[in-house]
Amino acid sequence: MKRFFPFFLITLLGLLTSCKTTKKSQDSRMAPVAITFDADTAYAFCAAQCDFGPRTMNSEAHERCGQWIQKKFEQYGYVVTLQQADLKGYDGTMLHSTNIVATAPDKGGVHGSSASDGAEEASRILICAHWDSRPWADNDPDSSNWHKPILAANDGASGVAVMLELARLLQQHDSAHVAVDFVCFDAEDWGAPQWSDTADSDSWALGAQHWADNYQGKAYQYAVLLDMVGGQGAKFYRERYSLEYARTVVEKVWQAASAAGYASFFPSEPGGYITDDHLPLNEKAGIPCIDIINHYPDCQQSSFGPTWHTVSDDMQHIDRNTLQAVGQTMLQLIFSE
Secondary structure, eight states, X not given: OXXXXXXXXOOOHHHHHHHHHHHHHHHTTOOOOSOOOOHHHHHHHHHHHHTTOOOOTTSHHHXXXXXXXXXXXXXXXXXXXXXXXXXXXXXXXXEEEEEEEEEOOOSTTSTTOOOOTTOOXXXXXXXXXXXXOOSOOTTOSSGGGTTSOOOOIIIIIHHHHHHHHHHHHHHHOOOOSSEEEEEEEOSOSXXXXXXXXXXXXXXXXXXXXXXXXXXXXXXOSOEEEEESOXXXXXXXXBOHHHHHHHHHHHHHHHHHHHHHTOGGGSOSSBOOEEESTHHHHHHTSOXXXXXXXXXXXXXXXXXXXXXXXXXXXXXXXXXXXXXXXHHHHHHHHHHTO
């Protein structure tokens, strides 16, 4: 999946003080929402994807899981569009890619609500994740596993699981003042493996690149990418590209985490520069998009955690507490708009 570029900077004390002051004043106006994210349901959604097996590109498991995701969003009242394209991987493999786009229906402007005649369409935000699996466990400590596909419980399935639970809750609770759309990006994790001589940052996030190249229609205030949001011991530092492209969105999300009671999962310190699905949205589509992605600064194996791109990325290493922290933060964000 993505690449991490460590870039250590000394942050100005005055800037830190300013951010903390802003955070405190805005948090005080943000009351916790009464709706509760169900981590057990999100966990079940994560397991259901893994039950198909590794959802690697061009595989039967990939096809079947995509159909399941589509039906779940439709079950929760979303209009689903499949953006299909043949995209060329780093090694020349033609990847039969499907971005799954779930659009909240226009009902007086707000998902599930009504409004008087002539009312303008409500503001929209976009939440996204990738749903394909890495075809190679190229970061596994055992080199004999490097050419094996990964189950991708965290690196893919967790983000989709949180989105599905949000969609389910948004169908039940129609009081949000924003409409929320979802996109499951495909072909994210076919990036050049570590054992390859190829080093190409453009070989990652192919589905998101295609979506951004063809973006039209709905206008979004901002977008949030969920990537690896279910791992044990995960914390979500402020990703540096997110700070550069959409600092105000970062502040908004971290304030929501604090208001929801999960500030310990969202440290205020910056993480690294991550090549991920949010970059095409910022650079090509012009949508301010941030990346909520786990960061393990003390993990020797990878700053993405010990299971990243290994055969151990399975349900045994998914933590309901992490899913709860991210899911409740997103609910707080949505219903505080």
